Amino acid sequence: MQYSVDNLVMYDLEVNPNFFEVGFMLPDGTVYQYDFTDTDISRLQPLREFINWIEQSDHTLVGFNSANYDDVVLSEFLASPCVTTSYRTSVQLIEDRVPAWNFIQDIKSIDLIKILPNQMSLKKIGVCLGHKKLQELPVNPHANLTPEEMLVVAKYNINDLEITQKLTKEIHKELVLRRDLSIEHGIDLRSKGEAQVAEMILCEKMEQYTGLKKKKLKDTARNNVLQNPSFSVHVPTWFKDLDVAKYPTLQLVIDKGNQLFERQVYIIDYKLEEGALSDTAYVGDRWYKMGIGGLHSVDGPGTWMPEEDEVMIEPDVTSYYPNFMLSQNLSPRHWVIEGVDYFQAAFAPIVTQRVIAKEAGNKVIADRLKIIVNGTFGKTNDGYSALYDPYIMAAITVGGQLGLLTLIAMVSDVGGTTVSANTDGIVIVCKKEVESKVRDVVVEWEVLTALNMEYITFNKFCQKDVNNYIAVTDTGSVETKGIFNIPKMGKVDLRHTPNAQIVARSVSDYIAHGKDITLSITECQDIQEFLMTQQVKGDWSVKWRDVDLGKMVRFYKAINGAEIIKTPLHDGVKGNAGIVSNSSSCVPLPDLPDTFDTIVDIDYSWYIKEAKALYTLVTAPKMKYMNTVAYHLERAGMTPTLIIDGKNDRKTPKGAVDFSSIQSNQRLAVCTGRNFGVIAQRFENGQTFFFKVTEKYPAKTRATILKNEGFQFLFGSNIEVDAFSLLHSIDQDWLDEFYTENEIRKVRG
Numbered sequence: 133m134q135y136s137v138d139n140l141v142m143y144d145l146e147v148n149p150n151f152f153e154v155g156f157m158l159p160d161g162t163v164y165q166y167d168f169t170d171t172d173i174s175r176l177q178p179l180r181e182f183i184n185w186i187e188q189s190d191h192t193l194v195g196f197n198s199a200n201y202d203d204v205v206l207s208e209f210l211a212s213p214c215v216t217t218s219y220r221t222s223v224q225l226i227e228d229r230v231p232a233w234n235f236i237q238d239i240k241s242i243d244l245i246k247i248l249p250n251q252m253s254l255k256k257i258g259v260c261l262g263h264k265k266l267q268e269l270p271v272n273p274h275a276n277l278t279p280e281e282m283l284v285v286a287k288y289n290i291n292d293l294e295i296t297q298k299l300t301k302e303i304h305k306e307l308v309l310r311r312d313l314s315i316e317h318g319i320d321l322r323s324k325g326e327a328q329v330a331e332m333i334l335c336e337k338m339e340q341y342t343g344l345k346k347k348k349l350k351d352t353a354r355n356n357v358l359q360n361p362s363f364s365v366h367v368p369t370w371f372k373d374l375d376v377a378k379y380p381t382l383q384l385v386i387d388k389g390n391q392l393f394e395r396q397v398y399i400i401d402y403k404l405e406e407g408a409l410s411d412t413a414y415v416g417d418r419w420y421k422m423g424i425g426g427l428h429s430v431d432g433p434g435t436w437m438p439e440e441d442e443v444m445i446e447p448d449v450t451s452y453y454p455n456f457m458l459s460q461n462l463s464p465r466h467w468v469i470e471g472v473d474y475f476q477a478a479f480a481p482i483v484t485q486r487v488i489a490k491e492a493g494n495k496v497i498a499d500r501l502k503i504i505v506n507g508t509f510g511k512t513n514d515g516y517s518a519l520y521d522p523y524i525m526a527a528i529t530v531g532g533q534l535g536l537l538t539l540i541a542m543v544s545d546v547g548g549t550t551v552s553a554n555t556d557g558i559v560i561v562c563k564k565e566v567e568s569k570v571r572d573v574v575v576e577w578e579v580l581t582a583l584n585m586e587y588i589t590f591n592k593f594c595q596k597d598v599n600n601y602i603a604v605t606d607t608g609s610v611e612t613k614g615i616f617n618i619p620k621m622g623k624v625d626l627r628h629t630p631n632a633q634i635v636a637r638s639v640s641d642y643i644a645h646g647k648d649i650t651l652s653i654t655e656c657q658d659i660q661e662f663l664m665t666q667q668v669k670g671d672w673s674v675k676w677r678d679v680d681l682g683k684m685v686r687f688y689k690a691i692n693g694a695e696i697i698k699t700p701l702h703d704g705v706k707g708n709a710g711i712v713s714n715s716s717s718c719v720p721l722p723d724l725p726d727t728f729d730t731i732v733d734i735d736y737s738w739y740i741k742e743a744k745a746l747y748t749l750v751t752a753p754k755m756k757y758m759n760t761v762a763y764h765l766e767r768a769g770m771t772p773t774l775i776i777d778g779k780n781d782r783k784t785p786k787g788a789v790d791f792s793s794i795q796s797n798q799r800l801a802v803c804t805g806r807n808f809g810v811i812a813q814r815f816e817n818g819q820t821f822f823f824k825v826t827e828k829y830p831a832k833t834r835a836t837i838l839k840n841e842g843f844q845f846l847f848g849s850n851i852e853v854d855a856f857s858l859l860h861s862i863d864q865d866w867l868d869e870f871y872t873e874n875e876i877r878k879v880r881g
Contacts, residue, residue: 135314135322137307139191142296143241145202145218146285150276152218153286154179154206157293158191165286170215180210183239193241196254196296199323200232200243201225207236222273243323244299247306249627255684256667258295259629261302262660264724267291268682302624309500327514330507335518337478342469349518352466354402357515357522362398365409366527368460370580374538381416381541388413389534397526402515404522409529412788415537416544417760418551419788424513424525426555427533431598432793434754436551436561437591443567444593446603447539447574447585448557453509454483456532457524459582464512464521475519479508532556535581542573549756551792554598554613559590561756594643594750602640602750610644621658630686634661635743642747649743654736657728662688662739663721666712671701674712676720687718688731689738696720758791761800765853769824770810771803775850801850811867812846820854827879829867837870845870 142157150170157163166179186193195202201222208221224230245251258266270284271277277285300307307322313329314321317336321329335346371389374382388411398405404424411422419430438444449455456462463475486501509528511519540550540558546569548562562570574585588605595601600614612618615636619625638652656662665686668674674681676696685696696715700707717735725731762772772789777797791800804810806828813821816838829847838844845867868876 135311135320136190136192137304137311137322140194140300141186141191142293142300143193143195143202144289144292144296145205146289147205147218147222148271148273148275148277149219150215151282151285152209152215153289155289155293156182157297163290163293165289167282167286168215173213176213193239194296194300195241195243197245198241198243199246203237203239203241204232204235207238210238211236244296244303246323246325246328247303254292254295256629257299257626259665259684259686260626261295261298261624262724263295263298265291266682266684266686266722302626309503312500313503326503326507327510330504331511331517331519333504334478334508338467338474341474341477346518349466350516350520353464353518353520354515356466357399357402362396363523365393365395365397365530366462366523367393368531368534371534373580379542379545381545382538384413384415385534385537385541388537392530399522404513404525409526413537414763415540416550417757419759420537420553421788422533424529426529427536427553428555428598429553430788430790431552431595432790433596433749434752434793435750436559436593436754438561441564442561443564444559444561444590446557446559446588446590448588450584450586451483451505452532452556452583453528454505455583456528458483460531462524462527464519464524466521539574539577542577543570546570546573552593552595552598559593592643596750602643604644610640612640616640629665630660630663632662632664632739632742634739635746637661638743639747639750643751649747650740653739653743659688659724659728659731662734664688664714666715668698668712670707671705672698673701674698681720681722685712685720687715687720689717689735690719690733691735692733693717693719693735752795754792755794756792758794758800762791765802770822771808773801773803773850774798775801775852799852801852803850804846805848812851813843814846815843818854820851825867829871829879841870
């Protein structure tokens with residue numbers, strides 16, 4: 133079958149100056165290895181016959197990073213059969229960074245690395261898959277091997293083939309989606325990531341419309357940027373229609389938008405200038421960070437729970453960025469020719485078809501089209517893409533963020549409080565009596581922006597920060613992100629290596645189902661749940677109790693364990709020698725045991741302590757309106773901070789802070805001192821006033837001021853704020869009367 137993803141044959145190469153090995157693994161696990169040395173290439177004909185059999189049968193070659201390495205090295209070797217050829221080609225590819233397209237590529241395989249969301253190493257994938265043997269290349273790739281070392285390398289080759297086969301089975305669904313798209317469009321998409329799939333399909337349609345090929349579109353895109361290396365951000369069509377009279381808080385959004393639209397954005401080396409779209413905004417009791425990654429509220433740890441008379445809902449924009457592109461007619465400018473927008477003509481039907489398929493419950497079609505829909509946006513900032521147009525990237529990013537801020541402002545003006553926001557959705561807490569008004573506002577926003585919302589209702593929203601949370605819905609189901617987005621026990625997460633996930637799992641199970649944390653941990657019989665991983669990059673020796681380990685280490689916390697130590701292999705290695713991060717009191721597991729009961733030294737107390745600390749952190753009640761108080765302090769010229777257990781330390785907050793995460797032992801305070809230009813006047817009854825000053829008055833008060841005047845001056849500490857705290861502008865001379873002449877002389881030199 134054309135574009136087959138069945139009967140897959142794994143293959144992998146091992147290359148040294150005097151040794152070359154080609155290993156294959158059939159679907160049933162049978163292994164064939166063809167070894168060559170600098171003095172013996174007698175197995176060349178059997179290798180050719182085996183490859184010919186694969187090509188003639190219904191089998192397909194699969195590799196890991198094979199398109200840029202294995203396919204090239206094997207092709208060159210078959211064209212010029214000697215070990216020197218394979219070694220020279222390998223060096224050119226890896227060390228000299230010669231592009232793969234400069235070589236012969238008669239061998240073609242499905243390359244799994246291109247399908248994965250981020251290009252992880254095969255060793256890291258082995259860790260994620262729970263592969264039993266974690267093994268580094270056991271020899272120097274530039275060394276001539278002895279016969280004994282050749283046997284060791286052959287075993288290593290089989291281990292890599294096993295990991296590759298496990299990976300193939302794990303992502304088979306992704307391969308099937310790409311096979312179906314390949315058949316539909318007549319393009320081999322089996323080795324393409326989402327963004328590449330989207331680009332190739334859209335380019336195919338563009339060629340059908342205009343005859344323009346992908347390379348021509350790429351060249352045109354880059355030339356356009358060279359000719360116009362800067363621009364102002366596009367203003368969304370709905371921005372001018374914002375109704376400040378009806379929703380006064382929208383003025384904050386309008387002011388922020390105007391700042392962004394007036395900003396000149398520059399393109400440097402075909403990329404948007406770093407930080408060009410970065411900004412912060414304060415709307416409705418929360419700070420927000422803006423940037424290429426989308427809008428994110430500044431969220432500290434804690435839990436939002438609606439009161440009995442409240443409701444908590446999350447309106448989420450359906451396919452936000454793709455639909456924003458359509459609603460605003462945002463297309464790569466070189467795809468609009470003589471007034472005809474070929475991008476919209478190609479992209480809009482795909483988005484529509486996916487929505488129809490999703491609503492009809494046709495998951496196969498919806499998932500297939502999702503690849504194209506979600507993969508398109510990122511290519512607008514890829515200087516090597518036919519969709520490249522950073523103007524569009526900026527327009528979508530800024531417009532999308534202003535869209536959410538607009539909704540947040542409108543909601544706040546009818547009594548809703550946005551407690552969290554992340555890229556395409558916001559979490560709102562409001563009184564039940566105003567819920568209908570909030571939902572009406574959402575409908576009004578949908579009409580304004582030509583976008584659609586989907587709703588989830590929460591009973592509890594527990595977060596470590598904006599990207600790590602667990603939320604329990606009104607139906608009892610659970611929504612998770614980040615550390616709480618844990619696969620079901622025994623399932624695989626290829627995006628993250630194991631990191632003591634039993635900790636987050638036990639907390640999640642307690643929050644969602646009330647299962648005791650200690651029982652969750654002590655009853656667990658899966659070593660994968662306890663494992664932690666660290667990758668040591670660079671030229672380091674990695675050891676545990678003088679036992680050599682590889683660069684990718686996995687370990688668990690153990691009773692009477694020891695730390696993993698890294699030391700530089702030579703002078704000039706960057707980084708600090710010492711303990712590998714978080715590896716104290718551990719036992720490494722390069723090879724997983726056959727059964728869990730062989731591990732008898734797990735330090736359960738460590739995992740329980742971590743889990744309980746995480747639970748305490750994410751379940752502390754959060755407080756509405758604390759950010760509003762802090763915001764007004766800032767506007768009055770003060771710097772808000774927190775004091776812990778009444779300690780007036782001199783730490784100051786860096787960047788935006790979520791004051792709604794204030795803990796029971798914390799109090800909102802104001803930074804005083806010369807750097808902040810504020811002095812505090814505290815009366816005996818506890819009432820505090822703050823004054824703007826420009827000079828350095830003596831820190832603390834003199835006893836005579838307190839004795840004679842009934843108040844004290846505090847300067848240089850963080851001072852707690854009460855409900856009556858006010859900032860005053862004063863005549864500088866007024867302060868002088870409370871100090872001695874010597875003190876004033878010190879102040880003014």
